Amino acid sequence: MGKRHFVLAAGGTGGHIIPAFALATELKKRGHYVALITDERGAAIPGTFEGDEKHILPAGRFTKNPLGWFAAAQNIWRGRAMARRLYESFNPEAVIGFGGYPALPAVLAALKDDIPCAVHEQNAVLGRVNRLLASQVDAIAAAYKQVGRLKDKYLGKTHLIGNPVREEVSILRSQPFPALSEEGIFRVLVTGGSQGASILSNVVPDGLALLPLSFRRRMQVTQQCREEDIERVRDRYADLAIPADLATYLPDLPERLGWAHIVIARAGASTIAELTTAGRPAILVPLPIATDDHQTANAREMEASGGARVIKQSHFTPAELAKQMQKLGLEPEALMNAAGRARNAGYPNATRDLADLVERLGQGLGGEAIPAGQPSGLRTAVQGAS
Structure with a gap:
């Protein structure tokens, strides 16, 4: 398949970074190059992405206080512009968001540049950033059979993957x-x-x-x-x-x-x-x-x-x-x-299955979920909740 470039974008907590790191490890084993977009907290999590290319982008956070919305929007816009400049040099085949506000400008930049995109949802309820992006991305990788706040109209591009874990x-x-x-x-x-x-x-x-x-x-x-x-x-x-x-x-x-x-x-x-x-x-x-x-x-x-x-x-x-x-x-x-x-109750092949999905993104995966039993091992999520 040859060496390809992928960007992983994740919020700054271990819940976002650890599955991204597990995927990065698998993609590098397959001979690909990986870059991480996150915030300062994510870049500092020990034992992850050491020696990998890391980029810290501004990422606005929308809270219940409307007074902060304008500044948040400005930061997201700045982050998107910085991500687009990164993509010009790194030339990713796909961008994968793992939720959290630092992932938002990275995926928005990829969508603007027509780069294939997926999001991975670690929790059993679709997070805020992934809800914002669900209608636009090519694929949604789910960790649970039932995912709250996942609209039924997106089930056709939703894949039951599980949560990637560290090799250890x-x-x-x-x-x-x-x-x-x-x-x-x-x-x-x-x-x-x-x-x-x-x-x-x-x-x-x-x-x-x-x-x-x-x-x-x-x-x-x-x-x-x-x-x-x-x-x-x-x-x-x-x-x-x-x-x-x-x-x-x-x-x-x-x-x-x-x-x-x-x-x-x-x-x-x-x-x-x-x-x-x-x-x-x-x-x-x-x-x-x-x-x-x-x-x-x-x-x-x-x-x-x-x-x-x-x-x-x-x-x-x-x-x-x-x-x-x-x-x-x-x-x-x-x-x-x-x-x-x-x-x-586990999904032991989550890392492999997510890497399979990511590799296929750049080959025109499109919006159709892979049915159960296909050789890739990917399984379609069976139920969402609007």
Whole structure:
């Protein structure tokens, strides 16, 4: 097929950057060149796009305050002009947006220059930027069978892909679930996403304290905490005599996930993708202020499969956590079953399938979705919600 150029445009959070990075890794393996458009936060996320061409563009953000709309529009216009100049020299075959406001000027520039475009939606609800672009792009890559705010008229160009994950996580799928005997160490991984989550620091140690002493003595915890919470949480685990490794950032998260028996986490798109790829049972606490409550929607498939228990934040108390932990963790066979069900809810070929879709963009993919069962492995999303 030959070497080709692709531009990936993503917002500055891990939820946007990580699937973009996974795609970039696959495209480079296939011999292509990749450039990233993002903001300063996205360019600084460790372990991603190191050595790759990166461009930081101004990107306006429309808030509820109309006073800022004019400045936001100006920044988007400036960003679009800068992206068009980049495309003159980089000459991309396609531009792929991963949502977030930094992706907007990049995709708008590609549309202006008649460069094929796709957007990838990580969440189970179509995000604001992707909603703005849905009518104009050539293809929409979805991570879930049901995508809220995706209009029915766009289903013909929507492909069920899943969320690409890092190679280190993909490798876990071929490894067995960590051995667990009734007397063996029980490893718990607690993560609140890239920013941490104080609610987990407040509730998890006290919830584990309510477990039977025989169960608690077997526990080993790894927990991501916000900086302002970490010493308090460390002291609490010490009081409980539970070995705990705490950090504000876990650079080796895939390795930690590999030996975890259960994960307590938010329900961000990347978290769900990693759990279902690796096959790890979870207790999920969706972020209640997430736009369109998309984290609750993200957790729906994994919960329905039996791979996760979902607790609303308003109900997330030490007593409720202890109850769910005992249901999942006290019997090794039940935990193994939950792990298998989590694994069955995953989309392990998401990175490959998205790369296939991207390669086809420059070859006149057009607006027709690829039906299930085609050699590419792409699957058509079956339901949207207007």
